[in-house]
Amino acid sequence: xxxxxxxxxxxxxxxxxxxxxxxxxxxxxxxxxxxxxxxxxxxxxxxxxxxxxxxxxxxxxxxxxxxxxxxxxx
Numbered sequence: 001x002x003x004x005x006x007x008x009x010x011x012x013x014x015x016x017x018x019x020x021x022x023x024x025x026x027x028x029x030x031x032x033x034x035x036x037x038x039x040x041x042x043x044x045x046x047x048x049x050x051x052x053x054x055x056x057x058x059x060x061x062x063x064x065x066x067x068x069x070x071x072x073x074x
Contacts, residue, residue, distance in 0.1 A: 001030065002050040004037045004057075006068035013037065013057060013068075022056045025049050038073055046072040 006013055010032070017027040017039060027039045027049075043049035054070040057063040 001073040
């Protein structure tokens, strides 16, 4: 699983990734608590899946200036 921490635009991040396939990686929201969103993914390389999600968010008009963290849930 991967996590994303974002103080704002969480609804847009969830709409972009939840139950969606982005560049061949499928994401499913499993929990959302405060700033932290946890997504299950079908990728074998979780670091690459987190980087892929970050790239997809940064590609959005609203995401290009958004400060957030993406990483692997341990």
